[in-house]
Amino acid sequence: MKIQKRSTAIAALLLTATFSLAACGSDDNGDGGSADGGSGGGGDLSITMLPKNLGNAYFDTSTDGAEKAADEIGAEFEEVGPDTASPDAQVSYINTVAQQGKSALLLSANDPDALCDAIDEARSADVKVITFDADTNPDCRDLFINQATAEGIATKQLELVADQIGGKGEIAILSASANATNQNAWIETMEQELADNPDYADIELVDTVYGDDDDQKSFDQTEALLQNHPNLKGIISPTTVGIAAAARYLSDSQYKGKVALTGLGTPNQMREYVEDGTVTAFALWNPGDLGYLATYAAQALVDGDISGEEGDSFEAGDLGSFEVGADGVVLLGEPYTFDADNIGDFDF
Template sequence: MKISRKIAGALALSAAAAVVLAGCTSRNDPGQTAEPGATDGASTEDLTIAFVPKLQGIPYFEAMNTGGQQAAEELGFEWLYQGPTTADAAAQADIVRSFIQQGVDVLFVAPNDPNSMAPLLEEAQAAGIHVATTDTDAPDSVREVFVNQASVDGIGEALTDTLLEAMGGSGQYAIVSCGETAANLNAWIEVQEAYTASEYPDAEIVDIVYAGEDQAAATQMATDLMNSHPDLTGLVGECTSSAPGVAQAVEDAGRTGEVFTVGLGTPQSMLPYLESGSSSGSILWDVEALGYLTGWAGVQLATDGDLGDLSGVDNEALAEAEYDESTGVLLLGPPTVFTAENAGDYDY
């Protein structure tokens, strides 16, 4: 008994240590230098630009990170990248606070919850940090610029056009969305509804369901939708987890060619479905270019540069980027439609 207690103690201790260590590796990125007191208008040499994604470790934000690192190398600044391991507003807030304490020069956030992020951004600004949003906006905040991947209209219309082209311009379709309160997804859906009603009078959105970020749930819901609407000929997967999910449901039901799908999926995850025909197209944007544009915008903010002047940018993926000064939105350009032909060219 005594021995087993000792073993138990040792095991519990090592488990506790491991958990603590796990916490450390995800929280503290070695190599980050804390420089208290942000400095404005310095040369880009000692400029630190931090980006807090919604979620670390998913290919989407890793691709943005790649783009940001590329910008850091070419433009010469330090790029810091750290996000929560679950799309959790509180965990994200902790990371934002740690960047405020480190006194970075520019702080980019893709907020999980724009409302709760707003006061934190104010705090950062009060500490002398340039604050901005990228990928997802916090509209009622002090952010100086929002780097937008694609306009809401652009995404909504591209999704609708691609799907309706496959459906022959008419018929019933349904949307499998993800987070029920996700502002960007809901904005796209609104455009899809209005655009479908005005441009495709013979088409109808019969249902909108929410699967969370769960691929299997999205697939099951798509299956349920096909069953409850026998005349359904189209499905939209509104986020990167439901886009392959709805295509998989069509394949599993053996209805490829009868029910068409489109979605916002990363090229690599959609490739098998684009090739088999269960997905008619994936609408997204060049995520690496978005990361690059974010890094570039950070430099402009810190050096009081002109966000509207992209002439000095040597990156053809940013050729169509434009800045709207009245709204403070820096737009990457129109969305990209990935098909079986070009999806293989991207490694995310």
């Protein structure tokens, strides 16, 4: 398997010197220096993974899972991506994948529609496009590997915050970017649940803010929420960057133990905050499994084992068999709750 990582700094260069870079194996490690990406078996199947942004612990884990699957199937694999999570920053990478004639693109989309023109170009060049984590318009891609249903994720987070604040009080949401498809779907469902479910009649959503999956901005937005809403009882952050930044702020503030924080995070980034009492419980799926599943789905599409139609099924290595649902969606599973009793059992 051949692994390469490139950052935003060389995006423009890739557009004009794609084959030259591929030949010499130049890589950018995201901080202005170069780093060897590693090498391995390679083969006829070539896969590029494009997360929302590099340097994100969540996507680092999903890439690890994809790399593992690529090793198992003997595929050539590379990860590329921008330093900041924006749709414009992803377009050049999609264009490069089309120019290189890659077999498949694994994409976590920063916008449901803004990337569709570039994706169409890639698909017209016979690149199979599999979205994971965050989807595009279904017409833009071949498959979407969904971590869990929007309803399941939204319901889990509301259950957690309601339990932690005793079923009443003001809450706020610290999201990623305002255009993030998955975040907006979860927030919309949470808003509907709060309006319709009598169990949440005494809970009021007073604000939704955006940290753009940037650590410092998410930290600052947490501070602003607490200053603007002195009666705030809980924060939901359905983004791994946001929940970690919010936990860091709360852990060293007067609000520790008084304002509940839950959402979606990885065990490794949240362990210290669970152990010191800043966070009681949070949820997530295994992002490594998400990348792993996306890679096997790419293989099935490229090999012609599936076409992406509802009812298609394929094998995904250690994860077993999966079936394509409506609108080309493949579901990994339901979110899992992490707390002080079990967080030590996980390492990702």
